[in-house]
Amino acid sequence: MAVGGDVGVAITGDGARVVILPAEAVRWAKEVDAPPGAGNLPGSTSGVFVGRQGELAELRRLLATDGEAAVTQISGVRAVHGLGGIGKSTLALHYAHTYRRTYTLVWWINAASTEQIVTALAALATRLCPQWAATTGVQERAAWAVLWLQWHPGWLLVFDNVEDPADLRHYLGTLPDGHHLATSRTATGWHTIAATMPLGLLDADAAVILLCTLALGQEHASTSEEREDAAALTAELGYLPLALEQAGAYLFETGTSMADYRVMLGQVMDTAAGGIDPERTIARIWQHTLTDVERRNPQAVTLLHAMAWLAPDDIPRTFLAPLCPDPRSLGEALGALRAYNMITYSADRQNVSVHRLLQAVLRHRPATDSDEYPPGRQDAEHLIQRATPDGGTDTPRWEQLLPHVVAVAESTPPHNPASTETADAYRAAAHYLHDQGRDAHAIRLCRAVLAHNEQVLGDTHPDTLSSRNNLAGAYDSAGDTARAITLYETTLAQCEQVLGDTHPHTLSGRNNLAYAYESAGDLARAIPLLETTLAQCEQLLGDTHPQTLTSRNNLASAYESAGDLARAIPLYETTLAQCEQVLGDTHPRTLIGRNNLASAYESAGDLARAIPLYETTLAQRKQVLGDTHPQTLTSRNNLAHAYESAGDLARAIPLLETTLAQREQVLGDTHPDTLTSRNNLAYAYESAGDLARAIPLYETTLTQCEQVLGDTHPHTLSGRNNLAYAYESAGDLARAIPLYETTLAQREQVLGDTHPDTLTSRNNLAHARRAFQAVQQGSTATPIDAVDPRRPSTTD
Incomplete structure (x- = not known):
């Protein structure tokens, strides 16, 4: 897109911001062509691929017809319970290689999170325009890649391991002139996104061919006895491609026979009868493989157990370094894991990935003692503690770390609360997201901090009350008002009981609850609570205390919501004057007061005062908070609304369209x-x-x-x-x-x-x-x- 022909604007889709590109970068996005056969596929077609020809043909039909498809796995007669390993990525990779010459470019994207999608798009910019890409940041490169894809049709984007189908909505809508192929563990949530193609287990014959080929070598013609042993082992493995691949790699490298391998599995775990649980079947394989890896390199098992608690993809090697004495030992340990296909390397070998099914198995390994943590858990916590930046300004480092902090927070064992140091890391990550205006993304971290405080400090400790309030605020920011109100009510009752009726934290809790009531449209409860809170703040804290100013602003907002502008406008005017005097002209609370006063003027039909105030507030918020901060988006929305009220649709509609696109990306x-x-x-x-x-x-x-x-x-x-x-x-x-x-x-x-x-x-x-x-x-x-x-x- 171009503004005035000079400035390029592209939405990265990561929910963070809209990027403005320089004119020369926009020109390069239009003029730079991809070299023939360009792509970044993570493997070749020289490997074994059996039993999927029908699925491959169906996938081609879906893409040729609609341009979009999602390869998912579903529960069926032989249910896999939504776990990975069914061969989705392998099918997508084989399709990409088979038809890559029909596309102008084929680009593989790890899509487990919006952050990883943006990183993969940034890598596309580096591939096509390396001189410019070397001088700019990840967000700008991703924006450039989106712009390039809009100018150059006929490509294939492969979104691998999509966790949330909604993450692709922006890309499917913004990039219509190519094919989108997604792989995902979930079969739901795709009905409004793309056509789906369920992928089931391999049939018995294909599974035998795959295992024999992997275990014996492609040049070896299997005997009838070997095929019988393979048939018995594939049944034991549940016909799951990942399990077959893992077993084949082990058998090929160690020379163990399939019959012996099956016997050894029985020694590790009880042999299951019919209706084998796929997760437990895979656990049998991996337990034996881990035993062999441990003989070869004990440090490798330590690394793997720690990685089991992190996000599965893009684990930086430097992130794991504290677990090894030097870079050489780190490389040897990772090499041992890679030899057995327990991990994969990124193209530049700087990051490693672990299959999420392997993580699920490892996380359920019991501790050796009832008082100890599960294997690797404490190591994972120590890793995120060491990697946490000292402040919130190191954005690249935070963005790289966030998926792993969240993964550790979400996987906390029920009887092993996180340490205080780990909870501090969660709190720091949530604070970073708050500074970015992404409170809704911090819900999982806030939950983890609250759980830690409840277990360690008790249910009514002041820090517990604060963390409960913060979780309620995150729910409120995410639009989940019902849960926010319930949590706010609980917190307020506890604050009144523990801290007293007029403690500052109690007053803050009362204010937050009232504001949530207002957000829910319950003004009958919101206004009296706000009036009480304001009176208490004035009496206890003083007329111009920041908390008093917040209460006064909120009461004015509630009056406005009730249509009582005669009381709302003077209160807004007073609050704004006091904020300017006490906090300064561009303090975020001052900007809130200025925005709200403009809104009240508009509600009163006084556009001559409302519009200049909106324009000033928007300019200040862009400067102070950034272009896609939720409060900046509020100002942009409100200014567009005022333009519309003034009959200036030529300015209102483009501003509204931009604001909607940004809110979809940032807020959901x-x-x-x-x-x-x-x-x-x-x-x-x-x-x-x-x-x-x-x-x-x-x-x-x-x-x-x-x-x-x-x-x-x-x-x-x-x-x-x-x-x-x-x-x-x-x-x-x-x-x-x-x-x-x-x-x-x-x-x-x-x-x-x-x-x-x-x-x-x-x-x-x-x-x-x-x-x-x-x-x-x-x-x-x-x-x-x-x-x-x-x-x-x-x-x-």
């Missing part, structure tokens, strides 16, 4: 602020007379609001009113009137009989009924303006 598809942006964009389309785009967007938004916020949330009611108004504008009174009637009844119940939004609904319904009567009588109804009740999103 169904976050309340994303829903607000989608609703606002639909309204702008409607104002421009483009009902063909407005109505479907309204319908989607209403469905999402009902699902995420509930049937009678104020935002849901706004969405219902707006959809009815769009139906009426399209002349579809048969759908508009019932929707108006439902909305009015719900607003009377939730907001009260005289709330401004209730009056709007009553006015809109009356107008629609008159229009219907006029149609029946063959006359024309007098137009009556229907008020749009959308509230621009504000922040606390």
Whole structure:
């Protein structure tokens, strides 16, 4: 994309930011061509590939027809319980090699997280434009790669090991001129993303051929006795390709016979009868393989046990170095693991990956003593402790570390709480995400910190109360208001009991709960709580204490939500003046006050004061917080809304489209602020007379609001009113009137009989009924303006 022909803008898709590229980089993205056969496939087709020709042909058909496909594994008669090892990546790799000459470029992407997708795209920029890529960061390179793919059709992107299908939504929508192939362990969540192709276990004959070829060598013609032994062993292995590959590698390297290997498995674990559990079957193989690896290099097993608790992909070698005395011993230990296919190297050999099924087996190995941690767990915790940056400014290091910190946090054994030092690492990572405006991404870390504090400090220790409050805040940021409120209520009750009714932490908890009530549309509980909290803050902390200013701002916001602008605006004005005086002109809380005052002016119809205030706030937030910080997105949304209110759709619509795209990336598809942006964009389309785009967007938004916020949330009611108004504008009174009637009844119940939004609904319904009567009588109804009740999103 180009702005004014000079500046390129590309969304990286990692949920972090929108990147502006220099003009020369945009030109290179258009002009640089990929060399013939360009790609980065992690292997060749010289290996063994059996039993998948039908799937290969079906995959080609799917891609040739739709351009998108997801290879998944599902439960069936021989269920694999969603675990990996079914051969998805192997099939995708074979497809890529088979048809690579039909594509302009084939690019392999480790897609377990959005961060890894961005890193892989950045590597594409390095491959195609190395001189420029060497001078810039990961985000810029990823943005350049997206831009290049938009200019050069006919490529294949392989997204390997996708954890969340929604992570691909942006790429499928932004990059339509090529083929997307995804592999994933999950069969669900793809119905709105791409066509799926279930991949089952190998059939018995193919499994025997694969095992014989791997164990005996491709040049060896197996005997009938060997095939019989292989048939017995493949049944024992559950016909799982990964298990067959692991066993074959071991048998080939050690010279062990298949019959002996099967006997040894029985010595390690009990032989299962029919209905073999695939995980336990794989555990049998890996237990014996690990025994041999340990004989060869004991340090290799130590490394593997530690890696079992980290994220499976892109584990930096330097990250593992503390477990080995020197680089030579590290290389030898990793080499021993690679010899048995226990790990794989990245192309540059600087990172290693472990299959997630192997991790699952290793994590369930029992401790040697009831008081000890499972093997490798403490080593993994020590690794993340040592790797944690001292501050939050080392972004590249943090982004590399985050997946592993989260993996360690999520895999905490139930009876082995994390140490205080490990909890500190979780807390530091959550703080980094908070500074990035990504609180919703910190939920798992906040959970881990809370669990640690509950176990170590007790349920009502002040640090436990603080961590519980932080988890509630993360839920609130993610749009999960119901869970946030429950947690806030619990925390407040405990603060009142332990710290007292007027302790600063209690006042903060009361403020947070009230704000959550307001977010949920429950003003009847929010306003009295905010009034009480403000009075206490003024009395105990002083009139201009930051916490008092926050309470005053929140009370003004609640008054505005209730339609009481006569009380809201003076309170906003007072709060802003005090923030400027006490905190400074560009402090984040000052910017919040400025944004909210502008919103109140707009609600009062005073656009002459609202728009300049919005423009100033947006410029300051971009400078202070960054271009895609959630509060910056709020300012952009609100300014666009004000432009729209002023009738300037030429400026409003592009700004709304940009804001929606950024919120989808940063906050997620169904976050309340994303829903607000989608609703606002639909309204702008409607104002421009483009009902063909407005109505479907309204319908989607209403469905999402009902699902995420509930049937009678104020935002849901706004969405219902707006959809009815769009139906009426399209002349579809048969759908508009019932929707108006439902909305009015719900607003009377939730907001009260005289709330401004209730009056709007009553006015809109009356107008629609008159229009219907006029149609029946063959006359024309007098137009009556229907008020749009959308509230621009504000922040606390």
